[in-house]
Amino acid sequence: MLLSMTGFGSAQLETEAFTLSIELKSLNSKSMDLSLRIPRSLSDKELEIRNIISKSLVRGKVNLTIEVSRNKGAAGRSRINIELLTQYYQEMDQAAKRLGAQSPDLFRLALHMPDVMQTDATEDTKTEDVTWEQVQPLLMEAIENFNTFRVDEGKALTNEIISYIDRIRILLAEVDKYDPTRVENIRQRIQSHLEEISSSESFNQNRFEQEMIYYIEKLDIAEEKVRLVNHLHYFTETVYLPEPTGKKLAFISQEIGREINTIGSKANDSTVQHLVVEMKEELEKIKEQLNNIL
Known part of the structure; x- marks a missing residue:
């Protein structure tokens, strides 16, 4: 197959x-x-x-x-960097007091500061483990x-x-089915030409027959x-x-x-x-x- x-x-x-x-x-x-x-x-x-x-x-x-x-x-397991969170919170609280600005949600803001949430590197899965x-x-x-x-x-x-x-x-x-008809058609064409040239004085019957045999074999x-x-x-x-x-x-x-x-x-x-x-x-x-x- x-x-x-x-x-x-x-x-x-x-x-x-x-x-x-x-x-x-x-x-x-x-x-x-x-x-x-x-x-x-x-x-x-x-x-x-x-x-x-x-x-x-x-x-x-x-x-x-x-x-x-x-x-x-x-x-890996996420954890909070307490020290960094505390530092962000205190700095933001001091800045708010100095500017006399209201300071709601300081804890939420500090929690989303860079590197506060961390992933334990020891639990990180690497592709090299495959x-x-x-x-x-x-x-x-x-x-x-x-x-x-x-x-x-x-x-x-x-x-x-x-x-x-x-x-x-x-x-x-x-x-294959049509081949006998093809051969007969060729034979009739040859016969027709033979009648035309056989009256010629230079016509050689033996040579003509040899050439016709060669010709027919070439068409077989x-x-x-x-x-x-x-x-x-x-x-x-x-x-x-x-x-x-x-x-x-x-x-x-x-x-x-x-x-x-x-x-x-x-x-x-x-x-x-x-x-x-x-x-x-x-x-x-x-x-x-x-x-x-x-």
């Missing part, structure tokens, strides 16, 4: 102290193009992370984001979710591409039809292989295109040419979708 090269997967871990989030995104690329955004505390694990991603996702333009945020409930033992299983979960997304997208792409292959088969069957498309059938069958088999087959299918589609082009160039018939054009259109649809295949 085909796998889409585009994908998305995420995973999250919540503790009393922090929330750890991992997100994977991927777009089309001929190779693995990995961009990381991770906390500084995991910088020593960057190479290992890259190896895990490259092995699991194979190729694509991949963006990995690992974020750690401190939970509000883990910000360990690789917590990150690694979450990363594998995000990869699993990412691959599930790829499989689901791949199923839709498989159905679409197989429908194009089936359409080429139908068109090829039309070519039987081998191309057989090879095209085989390529279409091989393409379908490859679609359902368990491993990533995007590049292999691209090579097979090139061979399919080669046989279609040869049939078109040798047919020497407008009806077959029209069928060939339709086959080319279906093949272009296949090639376009293969850009999205892993």
